[in-house]
Amino acid sequence: MQGCYNSAKAGCIHLVKSLAVEFAPLNIRVNAVSPGYIDTAAPPPECIPLKPIWHERTPQGREADVRELKGLYLYLASNASTFTTGSNHIIDGGYCCL
Numbered sequence: 001m002q003g004c005y006n007s008a009k010a011g012c013i014h015l016v017k018s019l020a021v022e023f024a025p026l027n028i029r030v031n032a033v034s035p036g037y038i039d040t041a042a043p044p045p046e047c048i049p050l051k052p053i054w055h056e057r058t059p060q061g062r063e064a065d066v067r068e069l070k071g072l073y074l075y076l077a078s079n080a081s082t083f084t085t086g087s088n089h090i091i092d093g094g095y096c097c098l
Helices: 003-026 045-057 066-077
Strands: 032-035 088-091
């Protein structure tokens, strides 16, 4: 039951690619970050029973700590990424590999 989510995510990723091409002449970079399941301080109650399933389907067997995303955001915001545009960065503990 993921049709709406999956189609919206695909649309966002392709929007990033289109905007990257359109804005490149202006020296504006456009990238996407696609995180997997993230451990939050107060997950919605309906998500708590799903956590074991998420862990089972993620090769690393856990959710990400929000701090594990900061390296990518720092890279994308820095001059180290001046040739990075139109990309989608997946940080999901291997979930998409299965």
